[in-house]
Amino acid sequence: MSYYELPAEGRGYYLFEHRILGDARAHFHSAVEFVFVESGRAEAIVDGESRLLSAGQACFSDSFRVHFYREAAQASVYVFVGDKSCFEEFFREQGDRAFPKFFAFSDFPFLEKLHSLCTARGRYVSATLRGAAEMLLGRLAESVPLESRRRDGNAELVCKVLRYAQSRSAEDLSLAALSREFGYSREHLSRILGRYLSEGWNGYVNRLRARRAEEMLSERPGENVLKIAYECGFESPNTFYRAYRREFGKSPRRSN
Known part of the structure; x- marks a missing residue:
């Protein structure tokens, strides 16, 4: 894995995976990234702030924020990486507020359904992933309080x-x-x-x-x-x- 992840720089880049997290070295990219822990435990470090995540907890890495993960106990996770432009408009509409680095989220039936839609092969998978990003954004906004973005x-x-x-x-x-x-x-x-x-x-x-x-x-x-x-x-x-x-x-x- 590149430490500056160039593949996650392109406009329209999306990735949605359900997998064992494993260790991930420090990296950053323009895309935003979510990790939702379904089971097990993992340490997430975002901008130098560390948190041990267990089932029902998640982390958010905003655009160009250094982040990495260490698996503490085999962690099954959903990982969503998405083009920042899909999220920036919403964040601006909310007064330049975004999701906190760490938060609780346990609607795994929602994530499972969303992931199954995105793994179906088709000609328009990029459009499906873009739609999934919008749905994820809407679902999170309903349950996760936003906080002001601070320049770091x-x-x-x-x-x-x-x-x-x-x-x-x-x-x-x-x-x-x-x-x-x-x-x-x-x-x-x-x-x-x-x-x-x-x-x-x-x-x-x-x-x-x-x-x-x-x-x-x-x-x-x-x-x-x-x-x-x-x-x-x-x-x-x-x-x-x-x-x-x-x-x-x-x-x-x-x-x-």
Whole structure:
């Protein structure tokens, strides 16, 4: 999964799944995202705020809000990701208010029916998903109190840093380099990034590079592994192999 999810950027993008949640690394996108926990437990972190969700609880990630999930006990969930334009008009009509990050919602018969409509194959599935977004919005608005949207400068900074890191993953991404680029102290960046990502910055960068290395290994199967590792920004074989194994649970394939 990309940390800046480009597929969730396009106008008209929708996704509606009923599945086991699993772990999801910190990411963000322009689309809004809902997760409804049907059973089990999962930790949801949105803009650095954490909540342990159980059955009948949900979370909402507004457009360009950093969020991720950790499964605490096998969690069966409904996940809805939708084009922000479908929701923005309604939020503006409500005085720029939106759903809270965490709320209670347990109408699973409604979600099951809505999901079954969206999984039916047809020529106009995108129109069906758009209609599902409208129905979900209406159902939630009936039962979930809205709250004023607050500008979060820290969240905006984190998104800028993550976008920058993804586009320059092979370059110098040390806190010192970020400090020069964004004009904040290394200490401030370390504190904010640690809060929003729930991990150290070096670990995040190594995972980002490990994923890029995996993509390049798939694209160039005959290439030397370490050559690709260095191209991705790793400075030592040990750091690369350690990061790769941590991310994928195995060693990268070696060329003959």
